[in-house]
Amino acid sequence: MKYLEFAKRYDLHVIIDEIYMLSVFDESITFHSVLSMKTLPDRNRTHVIWGTSKDFGISGFRFGVLYTHNKEVASAVSAFSFLHSISGIAQHKLCQLLQNTEWIDKVYLPTYRFRLWKAHKYVTAKLKSLEIPFHNRSSGLYVWINLKKYLDPCTFEEEQLLYRRFLDHKLLLSCGKAYMCKEPGWFRLVFADELPRLKLAMRRFCDVLKEQKQDLRVKQLELPASQPVTCSGTP
Incomplete structure (x- = not known):
């Protein structure tokens, strides 16, 4: 929160990398995403990134996620990813994987x-x-x-x-x-x-x-x- 407040004070963007959010192996510890905060100092300049390379061990798919409320940032990243998109087959497989939440939560x-x-x-x-x-x-x-x-x-x-x-x-x-x-x-x-x-x-x-x-x-x-x-x- 102190980082977010500092960033808001100076009109800075904050990128939170939550690439290991599912890789917490101590049962006594719970992961808390920045998105779980009830209020953010600057919602429009707080961005979260995640991917499957660590939590699912499939770095070869080159798949990543950006969660943002900023339309300008989303537009810029969309333009950039036009030349760096992953294959249709990889997208299809990832869609099948991530939709199978029961298997992910109970087995994987x-x-x-x-x-x-x-x-x-x-x-x-x-x-x-x-x-x-x-x-x-x-x-x-x-x-x-x-x-x-x-x-x-x-x-x-x-x-x-x-x-x-x-x-x-x-x-x-x-x-x-x-x-x-x-x-x-x-x-x-x-x-x-x-x-x-x-x-x-x-x-x-x-x-x-x-x-x-x-x-x-x-x-x-x-x-x-x-x-x-x-x-x-x-x-």
Whole structure:
């Protein structure tokens, strides 16, 4: 609400991305859309976007939704989407899917959320055992992990080298820098997969950290005593 009030004060548009609205896997937490608010400071400048790529795992359909009360915005987006529309077959299939609300509510979502919860529980337990700090949330498909203690020195260049080491072990973790993170060492670890593959991925993950740790020890032994290594900062 504070963001919306700030935007109204300066005549700014607000775009709320609710792409993970169905991916809340903690039963004690309820998702609240901005559209559920009884009143909006500026109804004509508040827009909501959503898609099926995350909640339904069909990013290949390239399908998205814009909910807006602003006719000018709707007209502009319609003109833009004229050259970027999805195929008729994809539209037909999506229409069939989204109209089947009984199956979505009673079969798909309970199964989807249980699998996310199970995968999240496994991955976060592994991270805790490795004493790796992470941002714990009860929704979405990934966790933000802090690997700055494995960087020497703590720079974005070293972050990129660690990223390459993960790739060499057939692991793809997104770097924090790719998401405008101001501090080196943060990575995005996606856990939305089946347990057998997650277990394989975490074994490779541990192997990478073991190699990285060994290299850090060698590097520190080679440094003169007058050159201490530090990596400070807060997320």
